[in-house]
Amino acid sequence: MFYYDGKLQYPVRVETPDPRFARALQQAIGGVEGEMRVCLQYLFQAFGARGPKKYRDMLLATGTEEIAHIEMLATAVAMNLEGASSTMQEAAAKANPLVEAVMGGGDPRQYLSAGMAALASDANGVPFDGSHVYASGNLAADMYSNVTAEATGRALACRLFELTDDPGMKDMLRFLIARDTMHQQQWLAVIEELGGHQGTLPIPNSFPVKEELRDVSYDYVFTGIEGVQPPQGRWTQGPSLDGMGEFRLVAAQPMGQEPMLAPPMPQAYAETQQMTGAGMSGTKDESLS
Amino acid sequence: MFYYDGKLQYPVRVETPDPRFARALQQAIGGVEGEMRVCLQYLFQAFGARGPKKYRDMLLATGTEEIAHIEMLATAVAMNLEGASSTMQEAAAKANPLVEAVMGGGDPRQYLSAGMAALASDANGVPFDGSHVYASGNLAADMYSNVTAEATGRALACRLFELTDDPGMKDMLRFLIARDTMHQQQWLAVIEELGGHQGTLPIPNSFPVKEELRDVSYDYVFTGIEGVQPPQGRWTQGPSLDGMGEFRLVAAQPMGQEPMLAPPMPQAYAETQQMTGAGMSGTKDESLS
Amino acid sequence: MFYYDGKLQYPVRVETPDPRFARALQQAIGGVEGEMRVCLQYLFQAFGARGPKKYRDMLLATGTEEIAHIEMLATAVAMNLEGASSTMQEAAAKANPLVEAVMGGGDPRQYLSAGMAALASDANGVPFDGSHVYASGNLAADMYSNVTAEATGRALACRLFELTDDPGMKDMLRFLIARDTMHQQQWLAVIEELGGHQGTLPIPNSFPVKEELRDVSYDYVFTGIEGVQPPQGRWTQGPSLDGMGEFRLVAAQPMGQEPMLAPPMPQAYAETQQMTGAGMSGTKDESLS
């Protein structure tokens, strides 16, 4: 169960409202790298957690923190859309300052649909999409998913930092960037607890290794045509990270057949010619014979 | 530029076609853990790669391999929808075996929209969605994103392995599972090349650390209310993984204000009462009595 | 800022796990009538609230309650996917009980993508979609949107009630149905506070009424062709609910012109014939004969 106190986790101040920045901030709310995604991802991972209870609790605590980040960012959007600012005054030189504010690089739906507030969408107005809520039931897979979310999330926050000169906004981002620093490492700390690469790889580590086709488990398959140089690196030599094999470089080569599907069944209503091969105007199709 | 040879990377055989399994396989084609996603993700990361050329090449090679995986799986779907099989014969006991095959746990669109072939969708018929093609421009973030994709992808393949008894299908999955084993470690090998945790964290490592609010960079913020036990682990103590701090446990506490937005501007067309605050409390509604 | 205690708002018990019901429950999590939607809708309305503070607080409190409803339902899904139940035993009579459980009317992704847990999707596996998070900035519009959400939400919960015989699940739904009873009336109570129909209509009531084309503000426009009987009711006669007019029945009739757009501009690359109008009629097509 959940509770609130109505205060922001960290102060949100905007000295110079900027509708363009309000649009950019949407990416950190409803974008694939945004806070709605991490919030829901950690909560769903917690709600479905099986196994040691402490991971459920850890996820619940951080998922709950992330709601507060959505709150901060939504507040920041609303404040960037407000009132008589230097940005707006500059725009006011134009015929219709509202048009300039809303249609001149801002998100028109922040005005049209929300009356100057945040949306559950990204910086292009694409609605938040629940398919980005990864909760696989495998703890290691989920931890890497969380690291990804925090790594792209921190990159996003750093890029937003470059798009604003507002001291309040920069201050808020400094806080969020620091939280992402922690969260990246928090999930990697779980991987460490699980034994690092050797303790977790290959993910899932509960699938019997003998069931996989071990012949190709450590091959870097190079698909370049003749004459192209294969890219070499740690992945083409040395022991595999799971400690169970040796990386090697292998040129791609088909092991399988040329696929030949059955002809269309009558109820699939292909064209007659697909079924008979006959009657193709002036064309003798020898591939069917 | 790209080329093909028309052969499968690994043999695809189906002894007993099974429309239900054909539906489940869709997840490995168009699902968020599927091959369309990894294929396009690696290709887009390659197309946008900046920096050392070898990573671009490595991504290109593996992205190209993944097209062959889509090909294998799409072939497997089509073959599972074919002809006179024991499954179909069993279904034939019913009034209309086609109905049973298509509507009895299968994906109706494999018949209705594709005439018994694969779709660019997941196991619930949700179309493939390009927002899952992560290519952040940050190599470390992308590598973790790729590990995630291969970890959830291998979990998916293992689960599919449990849903079929067909020797041909199990054989194909053994191959795909092994390839995922390699690909997980391939991307982690890049992290190793980049210097591991200390070389890459916090991601992006090019943002000046002094700009972030270091006070909270290693705090595990515990949002449980009073009386709830905080989950302890590697993330609440010991040196941070980037080697620059010390983890600690901190109880959540608001540092920010209670947000107070400006009143609605007239052009936002809120209700009058929101703007005036008048006449709102103790109002007797007579219109509905 | 937000907090958690790790306990469920109301007990969730499942006596007979039922994967089909686990699929149906998804609608109450990620469906358009579901808890993710109301939760986020109330929170975003709160985060963007302008005007009297008490509405922001009220929204925040109830939005926070709804997180707990997601938690209950996600727990219920996970429990319905568990272990050795009579349903599973019945299924076990089949060749592969896992196949039967997952593909026989269940959501395959609860297994394939989540390892037997809830998804952020609806009962057809369609991901939660943030465009359903309505927060218009107009308090009356938002209240009606919330009533709608709780009315369709309660209908959904009642229908789910019919799909299960499990006493634990029925008990949980009794609780959720009762909460929806409250929430419907909570938002209508705000309308009452705002002065009911006369105090709020037409929404937004801040737009100067004289600016609208009053001639048609209370006309029920009947678009039936000649000979069709117009449906009569409260909407065709009597005073309008806003107290400013009189309803009447009016037959549809065009007041406007037949639209005639300008010809295509050259850079739009229409077909030449669209631009010249030449050679279009009576043309004999010899290319295909």
Add this chain to the structure above:
Amino acid sequence: MFYYDGKLQYPVRVETPDPRFARALQQAIGGVEGEMRVCLQYLFQAFGARGPKKYRDMLLATGTEEIAHIEMLATAVAMNLEGASSTMQEAAAKANPLVEAVMGGGDPRQYLSAGMAALASDANGVPFDGSHVYASGNLAADMYSNVTAEATGRALACRLFELTDDPGMKDMLRFLIARDTMHQQQWLAVIEELGGHQGTLPIPNSFPVKEELRDVSYDYVFTGIEGVQPPQGRWTQGPSLDGMGEFRLVAAQPMGQEPMLAPPMPQAYAETQQMTGAGMSGTKDESLS
């Protein structure tokens, strides 16, 4: 069955074509508050209507009217993208006036995909999404859904009114705003016919009230932590609107257990450590014992 006459319901005139306004108008076509949604919503409610025939007819008539609104708005978009206007001339000062018109705040797809015409999308180019077509089968729920659509729709139209100075566009919007005034009240008139709050609440009113957990049916559950003031209002006191209870204020408190899911089943392929709790490097997990 349906018919057309090729004329507009109300005149659409554009004196000064404005590509930015053409983009904003898209929200009223394909946005969640737009005409495609209400049109299809009323038609689907009619097509699925069960019970008194007059409601089906009423919905059919108004759904049919809304097609004409799409026609008007699509025409308005096309006209705003046309020819030699003062806006375009102003833009013509730039190097490439087409670039300025299309990429300077307009919707590039109106040119790129439609050759200067309307799309079935919103103001951010997000395609119309059929999940917003609410038709619940419950008349009262549907009426509130329709009120919501017309309330947000009228707010949208009023906001669009502020974004244009074109007399033709303002005139068209005056008409559409007036129609929304009517349509809001038309659906509320049905609620009145059904007996108002007491006749319809709780929705659905056909669910046996005794089956719900009446103890919590009129509780305003306050989730603020200690020290936060609960928001009071009509919803915390007085008789409930359905006339069957009394509102009261109740502090949130968990009635349920701490959820404890079963361990992962082997076929779900969690990490081994999730199943055994053992072998976590250097970590003694006591929560499992």
Add this chain to the structure above:
Amino acid sequence: MFYYDGKLQYPVRVETPDPRFARALQQAIGGVEGEMRVCLQYLFQAFGARGPKKYRDMLLATGTEEIAHIEMLATAVAMNLEGASSTMQEAAAKANPLVEAVMGGGDPRQYLSAGMAALASDANGVPFDGSHVYASGNLAADMYSNVTAEATGRALACRLFELTDDPGMKDMLRFLIARDTMHQQQWLAVIEELGGHQGTLPIPNSFPVKEELRDVSYDYVFTGIEGVQPPQGRWTQGPSLDGMGEFRLVAAQPMGQEPMLAPPMPQAYAETQQMTGAGMSGTKDESLS
């Protein structure tokens, strides 16, 4: 402007309601091959039509007919979900016939969200998506798009015909199949009016041919690697269909460079190593050993 008469274009009868068929029918309503798509596609093409008026009128008339097809199919869905049928009686042998009807191959949302009626979705419950409403502003492109829609639409209707034994449903489909026969040819008749292949190709025919790179305008580029046989046919020899060239077979060969993007700019926050290239190879990762 539009009108209705409340009658169906063709009788809809259902002798034996079948919830599975009700699900399959959804594809013909909200699927990519369905009636919502053609209806809106023809209407949007009409609304944006530029050039000879008769094409606008033709599109308007047929777009209006298609609304009646949605009406028929939505009615058919609702009737297939009804009452005491042999199918339902058969299901009634099960513990809970409603569960069997709704979850046993049907669309659960037809019950859960619509109370036994049609949705604006496809056979997998994926909502109708406005991006399939093609209206390019180029008449020939649009006509081919319409042919595609009617060709896949007729294939769909034929396949639905195989999924039902109900005489009423078969009769309705016979009508819809016949209408698709007409509509396919109606759009092709426009191509004939425009002068057939030579009159319309290449589409758009208004782009100055000399501006395109004529060297490759009639080459069938064969991307098979060495040893693979090129597929020969009408497309590898003979005059091009536009009458302006000669088809030929050409082996794929890169004409372009190996792309080399600029290094990441600092504000893009790549990893430092991407910018410096330093310390990347032969690095020993000690953090994970």
Add this chain to the structure above:
Amino acid sequence: MFYYDGKLQYPVRVETPDPRFARALQQAIGGVEGEMRVCLQYLFQAFGARGPKKYRDMLLATGTEEIAHIEMLATAVAMNLEGASSTMQEAAAKANPLVEAVMGGGDPRQYLSAGMAALASDANGVPFDGSHVYASGNLAADMYSNVTAEATGRALACRLFELTDDPGMKDMLRFLIARDTMHQQQWLAVIEELGGHQGTLPIPNSFPVKEELRDVSYDYVFTGIEGVQPPQGRWTQGPSLDGMGEFRLVAAQPMGQEPMLAPPMPQAYAETQQMTGAGMSGTKDESLS
């Protein structure tokens, strides 16, 4: 199986990077008319091809070519986002040139999410959507779908040609436009091989014509109300294109009944009034009697 050589099919040069054009180019990558769509469409048609092998091969070869087009366009996007250009210098006059570049008509996610590279999205940032991958299993339907894709694709490329003055970009588009010229005709050549209109129509031609309702197979149904002139053309007279009938003009007229659905079943939880018709406040509903 697939291979690459790392070189571009045709040179991609950008003299003057232009972030606005980088946004417009996205439509040709991830838009409905774009290269991801044709690439995947041809590959999926190949993977599911049944019948004469040569069509599978032809599709495979061209699908593989299209991957190279995505590569070219993604490279073009990345190069348009680069460095010190005259466009950027002009922007540099502004306070923050990065803001101007990213938010002034560009796609903010190319910076925020991709660090200055291409996305798998369209020009409005809407992610690529797999439902546009048409592969119907009917060869003729698929060929028309491919013609449509190449016709709208070529129109798009022509329009992009107008949005740039960069010689390198114009050169690249000249190449792509020429390839679309070929591809349009390649698919029409298959139709010719299949016997043209008479050999393929009605699609699918394998459905027994006698099963369709031949009475309406060649009727142009005119839905205009009395007084509106029917649009006449090749579609209202002359032999049908399939050679089996005669077109004619017919006024729309309902052949079907007024639909009357059964009352709501109790478990659907309509409002009580819908089931009884009674108790509607003050309203005597005669339509139910």
